[in-house]
Amino acid sequence: MPRNSYKFLNNLLPYLLQRASYVVTQQFHAHLKLNGVGVSRWRLLAWLSDHEGSTINELTNQLMLKQPTVTRLVDNAVRDKLVSKISDERDGRRVFVALTKSGEKLIARLKQDALDAESWFNSKCEPEVVAHLKDELQKIIEQFDEPKIHGE
Numbered sequence: 001m002p003r004n005s006y007k008f009l010n011n012l013l014p015y016l017l018q019r020a021s022y023v024v025t026q027q028f029h030a031h032l033k034l035n036g037v038g039v040s041r042w043r044l045l046a047w048l049s050d051h052e053g054s055t056i057n058e059l060t061n062q063l064m065l066k067q068p069t070v071t072r073l074v075d076n077a078v079r080d081k082l083v084s085k086i087s088d089e090r091d092g093r094r095v096f097v098a099l100t101k102s103g104e105k106l107i108a109r110l111k112q113d114a115l116d117a118e119s120w121f122n123s124k125c126e127p128e129v130v131a132h133l134k135d136e137l138q139k140i141i142e143q144f145d146e147p148k149i150h151g152e
Contacts, residue, residue, distance in 0.1 A: 025117075027117060027120070028114060028117035040069070041073065041077060041082075043062075044063060044077060045077075045082065045103055045107040045110065046111065047059065048097060048098060049107045052099065054097055054098075055095065056074065056095060077103070080102075081100055082100060082102055083100060083103050084098055086098060
């Protein structure tokens with residue numbers, strides 16, 4: 001049967017987005033694993049490198065994980081001295097998460113590895129296609145992102 005014949009999943013946008021993410025990132029994720037870093041930890045450190053002082057709720061939304069999972073992820077990163085938790089002076093229940101010096105060193109190296117992996121992908125595609133794809137994906141995220149969905 002031809003590849004372009006109708007198949008339910010192959011025409012379902014959420015599946016295509018997730019499948020594309022998988023095929024584009026599988027080599028980098030294997031690289032992370034070889035370096036003893038899980039994908040969720042990578043995303044945590046990468047997010048914090050651009051957004052110091054994020055709350056657990058912000059991390060829950062941005063990392064696309066449930067709150068107990070993010071709490072455990074942060075606690076493990078604190079144990080490994082990659083992040084620190086800072087209590088909000090005005091609301092003791094609220095905690096901000098920030099990179100430590102060790103976390104900064106690790107993510108600097110891993111960000112370069114991620115850029116190298118992206119360069120490999122980009123070398124397989126036309127630059128205009130990559131730019132257009134990024135623009136369209138950003139539009140989808142901006143239009144449909146609802147922070148409460150991930151905490152359900």
